[in-house]
Amino acid sequence: MKLIVGLGNPGSRYEITRHNIGFMVVDLLADKLNIDFRKKSHFSEMAEGRLGGEKIILLKPLTYMNLSGQAVSSAMSFYKIEFSNLLVVFDDMDLDIGRLRIRPNGSAGGHKGMGSIIRMLGSEELPRLRVGIGHPEYQPVTDFVLRPFSDDEWAEEKKAITNAADAILLWIEEGIITAMNKYNSSGKAE
Secondary structure (H helix, E strand, O other): OEEEEEOOOOOOOOOOEHHHHHHHHHHHHHHHHOOOOOEEEOOEEEEEEEEOOEEEEEEEEOOOHHHHHHHHHHHHHHHOOOHHHEEEEEEEOOOOOOOEEEEOOOOOOOOHHHHHHHHHHOOOOOOEEEEEOOOOOOOOHHHHHOOEOOHHHHHHHHHHHHHHHHHHHHHHHHOHHHHHHHHOOOOOOO
């Protein structure tokens, strides 16, 4: 069983903002798996399906970003999922738009949602997929992450969302090392 968590903020106000890249990636993944977010449980919207013989659970926490750990901890505990079978997808200002980074573990890197998950689960040994959103030049970080992409940025970011969903499918089928080797060098499939 695999649990894929996309981080974001609920509500139409945040729907197309940079901070909601995690939600956008798992929405596309749900489309690719032909499943829907029909269930609400574990402080989240959930979608369940299968890929091959593997049960897949997609989670979009409704707790708002900074409390994402509540939702992830609840689902992990209920389904008895090992850390290696969890993948958290979130935005990263330290990566250029369009770039991806998959890692088996690491710190929160200043990301409040990932920080909440690490605190609630008591470990940094959590696989993650970071999607680059670029870095603000002259505006506060909060304003930057809660604003939409420009048209030019969005064209590049849509490709990254597709690549991220494909990277997750590869992670499910062939493991994190294969996904890292294919998507970490350029952020794009080679």
